[in-house]
Amino acid sequence: MRTLSPYFGSGQWRGCLFTRNNPLCQVLAGQGSGILNGLVHHHIPSMNVRTRFAPSPTGYLHVGGARTALYCWLEARHHGGSFVLRIEDTDRERSTEAAVQAILDGMRWLGLEADEGPVYQTARLERYRQVAGQLLEAGKAYYAYESREEIEAMRAQAMARGDKPRYNGYYRDRNEPYRDDPNRVIRFKNPTSGSVVFDDKVKGRIEWSNAELDDFVLFRSDGFPTYNFAVVVDDIDMGITEVIRGDDHVNNTPRQINVYRALGATVPTFAHLPMILGADGQKLSKRHGAVGVMQYREDGYLPQALLNYLVRLGWSHGDQELFSIEEMIALFDVADVNAAAARFDLAKLGWLNQQYLKQGDPSRIGEELAWHLARIGIDPSSGPAPADVVVALCDRVQTLRDMADRARIWYQPIASWDEKAVRKHLHAQTAPLVLQAMLAGLQALAEWTPASIHGVVEQVAGTLQLGMGKVAQPLRVAITGTQVSPSIDHTVYLAGRDEALRRIAHALELAGAD
RNA sequence: GCUCCCUUCGUCUAGCGGUCCAGGACGCCGCCCUCUCAAGGCGGAAACACGAGUUCGAUUCUCGUAGGGAGCGCCA
Numbered sequence: 166m167r168t169l170s171p172y173f174g175s176g177q178w179r180g181c182l183f184t185r186n187n188p189l190c191q192v193l194a195g196q197g198s199g200i201l202n203g204l205v206h207h208h209i210p211s212m213n214v215r216t217r218f219a220p221s222p223t224g225y226l227h228v229g230g231a232r233t234a235l236y237c238w239l240e241a242r243h244h245g246g247s248f249v250l251r252i253e254d255t256d257r258e259r260s261t262e263a264a265v266q267a268i269l270d271g272m273r274w275l276g277l278e279a280d281e282g283p284v285y286q287t288a289r290l291e292r293y294r295q296v297a298g299q300l301l302e303a304g305k306a307y308y309a310y311e312s313r314e315e316i317e318a319m320r321a322q323a324m325a326r327g328d329k330p331r332y333n334g335y336y337r338d339r340n341e342p343y344r345d346d347p348n349r350v351i352r353f354k355n356p357t358s359g360s361v362v363f364d365d366k367v368k369g370r371i372e373w374s375n376a377e378l379d380d381f382v383l384f385r386s387d388g389f390p391t392y393n394f395a396v397v398v399d400d401i402d403m404g405i406t407e408v409i410r411g412d413d414h415v416n417n418t419p420r421q422i423n424v425y426r427a428l429g430a431t432v433p434t435f436a437h438l439p440m441i442l443g444a445d446g447q448k449l450s451k452r453h454g455a456v457g458v459m460q461y462r463e464d465g466y467l468p469q470a471l472l473n474y475l476v477r478l479g480w481s482h483g484d485q486e487l488f489s490i491e492e493m494i495a496l497f498d499v500a501d502v503n504a505a506a507a508r509f510d511l512a513k514l515g516w517l518n519q520q521y522l523k524q525g526d527p528s529r530i531g532e533e534l535a536w537h538l539a540r541i542g543i544d545p546s547s548g549p550a551p552a553d554v555v556v557a558l559c560d561r562v563q564t565l566r567d568m569a570d571r572a573r574i575w576y577q578p579i580a581s582w583d584e585k586a587v588r589k590h591l592h593a594q595t596a597p598l599v600l601q602a603m604l605a606g607l608q609a610l611a612e613w614t615p616a617s618i619h620g621v622v623e624q625v626a627g628t629l630q631l632g633m634g635k636v637a638q639p640l641r642v643a644i645t646g647t648q649v650s651p652s653i654d655h656t657v658y659l660a661g662r663d664e665a666l667r668r669i670a671h672a673l674e675l676a677g678a679d
Numbered sequence: 680g681c682u683c684c685c686u687u688c689g690u691c692u693a694g695c696g697g698u699c700c701a702g703g704a705c706g707c708c709g710c711c712c713u714c715u716c717a718a719g720g721c722g723g724a725a726a727c728a729c730g731a732g733u734u735c736g737a738u739u740c741u742c743g744u745a746g747g748g749a750g751c752g753c754c755a
Contacts, residue, residue, distance in 0.1 A: 171694045221754085223754095225736095239722080251705090253755060255754095255755080256755060259754080259755085260755095313753075320751090323681095324680065324681090325680095327681070328681065329750095330681090330751060330752090331751075332680095348753090365684095368683095368684065368685090371683075374682085376730090377681085377683090377751090381752090381753095382752080382753050387753075389753085391752090391754085392754070392755045393755090396755090405700075412684070412685090412748090413749055413755095414749095414750090415683065415684065416682080416750040416751075417750080417755095419683095437684085439684085439685075439748090440748080444690085446747085447750085463691080473729065474691095477691065477692080477704090479691085480692090481691080481692050481704095482695070483703085484702075484703040484704075485703090485704095486703080486705085502740045503691095504686095505684095506747085508691080510690050510691065510705070510706085512705060513690075513691065513704080513706080514705095515705090516705055516706085517705090523718080536730090558717095560716090560718040561718075562717085622714080632714080632722080635714085636717080637715075638714065640714090641715065648715055648716090649715055650715090651716080651717085652714075652716095652717095653714055653715085656715095
């Protein structure tokens with residue numbers, strides 16, 4: 166089931182929030198003069214920037230969509246405007262409720278929540294019919310009755326001539342009345358001469374000859390509006406001032422602008438974002454890591470890191486690499502976005518993630534780590550405080566998932582011993598002495614902190630006249646079973662006193678075993 | 680096929696006619712630091728797709744070419 170937007174509940178066009186302050190929409194929604202008259206001279210007060218993110222719910226929120234949402238969100242925040250979420254679900258075949266939820270979840274995780282919406286297009290069907298009817302009345306649209314086969318033939322013919330496959334306008338001036346026909350569609354009377362010009366905020370000036378455009382379908386024979394019609398009606402009704410979307414829509418823009426004009430509406434500004442490519446330069450697909458943003462959470466990335474990575478992908482501000490949300494809002498401007506497509510580079514995302522792992526508040530990041538620990542079957546309360554683990558490991562991993570994995574040694578018994586490590590460090594001549602001394606020293610320690618443990622290690626090294634390596638390595642193997650771990654004081658500290666003593670004692674046995 | 684868009688180091692980018700034998704970041708390589716691994720510090724290799732114009736002068740402007748991409752649906 167769908168939540169009907171409160172703004173677009175049954176028949177409330179007139180009083181909807183989107184139109185309340187918008188004279189244009191008042192008229193659009195109003196009766197009498199209709200959309201075509203009386204609108205032309207209205208100007209939307211352009212002070213109030215309104216952007217929207219309008220995904221179709223056919224899958225999860227992927228990085229491309231996430232970046233579009235981020236840019237829309239930033240643009241709105243930067244100008245003190247509003248960011249609206251609209252769900253384009255008129256394709257009932259492919260739209261699913263689960264996908265809507267996935268998109269909402271992704272946006273929430275990233276912190277890109279909308280000021281208004283979600284608005285569902287399927288809840289606005291009546292409105293599209295109304296506007297189409299007005300277009301029909303004004304002679305700016307007409308009924309056409311070709312069958313799909315006929316259209317197909319038309320296209321083939323045009324192709325054969327070397328033209329674009331287009332509708333030939335057979336019914337354009339025939340003035341055919343409405344009749345019950347399974348092939349009935351409503352087509353838009355596109356201007357036949359002149360051209361459409363618009364200044365795209367990222368692509369620059371784009372000019373499109375009307376001769377290239379045909380009379381596209383506004384309403385399908387199944388009674389549903391087409392995308393190109395619904396977006397325009399929605400964007401007008403919602404008072405959208407800046408349309409920011411993927412550049413796969415540039416080609417649609419001229420025909421949409423013609424619809425705005427036919428409706429006498431103010432045309433918003435457009436910003437078409439280049440797409441994000443996979444690391445191999447190919448279009449992002451399931452095989453090329455086109456995963457939902459929530460997958461990045463599972464992979465151990467922080468939302469702030471993903472956001473930072475995404476904002477820098479196609480946009481920059483001098484040499485700055487790290488941006489807080491506040492800085493993004495203050496500095497971002499769609500007009501500064503690059504026109505070329507960019508590749509997604511996981512290595513850089515990893516670096517950024519580590520930056521945030523290191524800079525963030527350990528206890529806050531510890532909470533997220535606890536989530537990851539739980540995911541791999543570890544009870545966070547069965548060992549050291551996650552925040553302490555963060556401090557010990559943030560310099561050594563790039564993702565929380567790796568961190569959780571490497572934290573195992575402090576929550577679970579040593580799973581396997583690195584034989585080479587045992588041979589080299591536990592069976593070293595001095596190992597028994599070191600472990601013995603450490604055991605005694607740690608036992609006697611008044612307080613259990615990395616600093617106090619560090620003191621013991623140094624003391625042992627001093628009295629035994631050994632280098633730090635000779636002390637730390639056997640100890641490290643004793644605690645972890647391997648020769649790689651965080652600094653020795655943290656490694657011992659995180660084990661907790663009881664467990665540390667137990668492991669050292671056990672290692673002592675191993676050391677003396679042969 | 681037609682229309683539109685794109686093109687600086689491997690990658691993300693700075694550059695908006697001279698400041699560029701092109702700057703930063705990730706990655707890579709080397710050195711330093713060092714209890715392991717990292718992190719950190721220092722240094723290095725690495726790019727204006729090509730060809731014409733315009734100009735005293737092009738990475739920056741124009742036009743071609745090549746190579747990428749998008750669209751040409753009763754899908755969004």
